[in-house]
Amino acid sequence: MRNLRCVQQSSFRNAVGIKAIAWDVLNDTVVCLRDVHGLLGLERWVDDEIRQIASWDAPENSYEVLDLHHFADAESICVIFEGGDIVVVRENPVNEEKIEIVGSIDVGISAAAWAADEELLAITTKANTLIYLTRDFEDLLSIELTARDLEISDHVTVGWGKKETQFKGKKARALRDPTVPEIVDDGRLADRNEFRETTISWRGDGAYVAINAIEESIQRRVIRIYSRDGTLDSVSEPVNGLVGPLSWRPAGNLLAGIQFFENKRQVIFFERNGLRHGQFPLRPLDAPEHGVDTPVRALQWNVDSTVLAVSYDDRVQLWTMGNYHWYLKQEILEPSLKWHPEKPLAFALVSKGRGKIQRLQYVFDVCSAPISPPLDYGVVAVIDGAVLKVTPFRQANIPPPMALYEINMAANANDVRVTLDNSGREVSNQPRFRLQILHLGRISTYSLDCSRTEPPIKVLDNNTFVQEDPGSASDRIEMERPLSFEISSSPTEAKQFRLEENGSLLFKGQLLARGCTSYLMTPSHLIFTTSQHLLKFVHLATDLEKLEIPPDTPETDERCRSIERGAKLVTAMPSIFAVVLQMPRGNLETIYPRALVLAGIRQSIAEKRYKKAFLACRNQRVDMNIIHDHQPEQFIANVGMFIDQVGKTEHIDLFLSSLKYGILK
Numbered sequence: 195m196r197n198l199r200c201v202q203q204s205s206f207r208n209a210v211g212i213k214a215i216a217w218d219v220l221n222d223t224v225v226c227l228r229d230v231h232g233l234l235g236l237e238r239w240v241d242d243e244i245r246q247i248a249s250w251d252a253p254e255n256s257y258e259v260l261d262l263h264h265f266a267d268a269e270s271i272c273v274i275f276e277g278g279d280i281v282v283v284r285e286n287p288v289n290e291e292k293i294e295i296v297g298s299i300d301v302g303i304s305a306a307a308w309a310a311d312e313e314l315l316a317i318t319t320k321a322n323t324l325i326y327l328t329r330d331f332e333d334l335l336s337i338e339l340t341a342r343d344l345e346i347s348d349h350v351t352v353g354w355g356k357k358e359t360q361f362k363g364k365k366a367r368a369l370r371d372p373t374v375p376e377i378v379d380d381g382r383l384a385d386r387n388e389f390r391e392t393t394i395s396w397r398g399d400g401a402y403v404a405i406n407a408i409e410e411s412i413q414r415r416v417i418r419i420y421s422r423d424g425t426l427d428s429v430s431e432p433v434n435g436l437v438g439p440l441s442w443r444p445a446g447n448l449l450a451g452i453q454f455f456e457n458k459r460q461v462i463f464f465e466r467n468g469l470r471h472g473q474f475p476l477r478p479l480d481a482p483e484h485g486v487d488t489p490v491r492a493l494q495w496n497v498d499s500t501v502l503a504v505s506y507d508d509r510v511q512l513w514t515m516g517n518y519h520w521y522l523k524q525e526i527l528e529p530s531l532k533w534h535p536e537k538p539l540a541f542a543l544v545s546k547g548r549g550k551i552q553r554l555q556y557v558f559d560v561c562s563a564p565i566s567p568p569l570d571y572g573v574v575a576v577i578d579g580a581v582l583k584v585t586p587f588r589q590a591n592i593p594p595p596m597a598l599y600e601i602n603m604a605a606n607a608n609d610v611r612v613t614l615d616n617s618g619r620e621v622s623n624q625p626r627f628r629l630q631i632l633h634l635g636r637i638s639t640y641s642l643d644c645s646r647t648e649p650p651i652k653v654l655d656n657n658t659f660v661q662e663d664p665g666s667a668s669d670r671i672e673m674e675r676p677l678s679f680e681i682s683s684s685p686t687e688a689k690q691f692r693l694e695e696n697g698s699l700l701f702k703g704q705l706l707a708r709g710c711t712s713y714l715m716t717p718s719h720l721i722f723t724t725s726q727h728l729l730k731f732v733h734l735a736t737d738l739e740k741l742e743i744p745p746d747t748p749e750t751d752e753r754c755r756s757i758e759r760g761a762k763l764v765t766a767m768p769s770i771f772a773v774v775l776q777m778p779r780g781n782l783e784t785i786y787p788r789a790l791v792l793a794g795i796r797q798s799i800a801e802k803r804y805k806k807a808f809l810a811c812r813n814q815r816v817d818m819n820i821i822h823d824h825q826p827e828q829f830i831a832n833v834g835m836f837i838d839q840v841g842k843t844e845h846i847d848l849f850l851s852s853l854k855y856g857i858l859k
Contacts (some may be wrong), residue, residue: 210549381432396445517780521596522579
């Protein structure tokens with residue numbers, strides 16, 4: 195139920211000739227390698243300027259950059275060229291050369307990648323050899339990649355013999371084993387978008403490395419899995435149309451690749467043993483010049499395995515998964531992306547043609563409507579490419595990836611916000627909401643009327659605007675920062691909460707609680723979840739000292755409740771005392787916490803809405819003494835009103851039988 199929303203963006207122009215970028219995690223800056231008329235320069239992007247580190251003449255052979263890596267502990271940068279040179283640039287050399295060619299491979303290099311611990315470098319040469327180098331560039335081992343490697347595969351053949359010898363009875367199709375595929379791949383190469391490149395990807399812990407390369411002798415693309423000591427662990431099963439991009443999920447369970455077949459393209463997954471493990475189709479791109487055969491240039495997982503970046507020639511798509519469904523959350527008009535090695539949702543973008551670098555910081559955020567009664571319908575909007583999934587949880591609790599309403603749009607969405615419709619607020623508090631959706635170069639507006647059944651959604655506007663920079667995230671809708679909300683809807687109050695990346699929940703810049711994973715606010719409560727798997731309620735106040743955080747005692751305190759491990763808040767509906775939580779695997783759970791129930795009952799009693807208070811006590815199994823004991827003088831003075839509102843004799847009998855003197859005193 196969470197969308198990706200940009201909260202910070204910066205850019206630098208006039209960086210012409212960029213060939214590669216890398217992150218310096220120590221200084222949290224971007225290092226780039228530029229080629230200006232045959233002169234290579236290493237530069238660092240700091241604030242609003244580019245500072246040169248070193249420069250040297252480009253090598254005479256091919257100097258296409260295969261890998262650029264910054265070592266924060268040694269303050270050095272390693273550049274690996276396709277022609278075979280391995281260059282180390284030291285920022286602060288001590289009795290060493292500033293620029294040094296530490297090695298060269300005469301036959302050329304086809305791919306290179308450092309392990310996550312930066313202690314091992316895997317290189318594949320153009321002579322079909324895998325080489326391991328240490329951090330000091332010492333040769334550990336050299337392995338020849340041959341067709342004999344495929345003999346290690348012991349995958350089960352499920353072809354079931356020749357077609358002409360198979361028995362086909364009257365009900366053969368109905369009785370066919372669903373686990374047996376109708377077509378068994380033989381591993382033939384893709385008819386298009388096969389650039390014959392080699393790709394290397396390490397597992398997150400550095401224990402295994404995967405090499406995706408074409409075996410020329412049999413004309414088949416093969417993924418080989420090697421252990422850290424150079425032992426061939428497994429080989430992928432034959433897959434028709436498998437192409438070069440490959441990325442091993444840092445969590446270690448899956449490898450992502452790309453398959454082209456029958457005018458379709460999809461991301462496919464492999465296990466470490468080389469067997470297929472699911473897939474999902476890629477969506478058509480917005481631009482009319484892009485067809486289904488548009489090549490995918492690269493796949494990259496972020497550091498915590500939550501987002502998969504799919505790079506094309508002119509754009510990058512960000513995909514997430516929940517409840518075994520893959521959502522397209524973002525489409526950015528920049529072709530090259532580099533994830534931050536430590537910050538999960540931070541990355542740098544490069545536009546090599548325009549000479550521009552961007553840094554972006556995203557967060558996962560729930561896009562929900564205001565939750566102030568009586569219009570707290572729990573409307574939540576979820577982006578999935580060109581489909582916006584909208585669910586008012588007060589009307590229906592639809593588990594994702596399904597939704598009560600789906601809006602099919604003409605282009606992929608990047609951002610969305612849900613607000614109250616002005617006309618709905620003026621006309622008898624009708625539950626009307628306005629959905630504003632940001633696309634690349636266009637904002638579309640829809641209206642949702644929860645009081646109607648068919649059709650509840652209609653198009654209000656479809657504005658096209660010209661972006662100064664189509665790839666800039668700063669041109670998105672001006673929304674509130676997703677980590678900063680006001681306690682009250684009153685514009686005169688400046689009380690704010692903020693959730694930091696480290697889980698600290700702040701109030702007016704002062705620490706309120708640690709280990710917070712998500713939070714939201716109702717008119718009377720601050721609700722947040724903790725890393726100890728607890729849901730807590732805090733009564734709102736004007737000062738930090740008056741904000742009382744309940745202890746971790748869900749057994750005795752109504753303001754604290756145990757929840758499933760990893761659950762996060764989606765929305766709340768105080769009118770029906772409900773809170774919606776999402777579990778880590780993606781499913782939803784609606785609960786009715788005691789704190790919300792009692793707050794609603796007390797408010798109903800104060801407003802002399804005794805029937806609503808009685809039914810809430812009856813449905814939620816709350817001791818009915820609260821109807822009297824919360825405001826006893828008011829109740830005694832309005833006994834007649836209570837009887838008239840409750841009406842039914844059996845309800846009055848139930849109330850009288852539940853009374854106990856002084857139970858709440």
